[in-house]
Amino acid sequence: MELTNGEAYTVNSALRTMVRIKLPVKPSLQVAELAVKIGERIKVVEEVKSGLVDTYKIDSKNGTGGEVISSKDGEKALLEFVEKFNELMSDTWELEHEKRIVIDTTNLGDDVRIEPSVLLTLSKLIEVV
Secondary structure, three states: OEEEHHHHHHHHHHHHHHHOOOOOHHHHHHHHHHHHHHHHHHHHHHHHHHHHHHHOOEEEEEEOOEEEEEEOOOHHHHHHHHHHHHHHHHOEEEOOOOOOEEEOHHHOOOOOOOOHHHHHHOOOOEEEO
């Protein structure tokens, strides 16, 4: 299955939610294995992103209003950084994933709740029946 690096971040967030949900053994293992595969890709992307930040001398500070990014080399360097970052996040890669994970809800307890946004994000990877 082909994913972009940006999609990997979105899927990773949803998988972290799924990993905390008590599921039957087989889908639990499949979700955990998938989370590891996605996590490995994110580590690589983070290394490249860190290199971009170093190359373009980007200062990143967490403030109350979110993340502030400024460049010591001016607007041109900042625009180049944004272009390279967008290129990184739109790069596609092949996720080695055999098939969709099937979660049978007939055997789940009434206390199992999965947010629709999580299911939508994982719709290419997980099927709920």
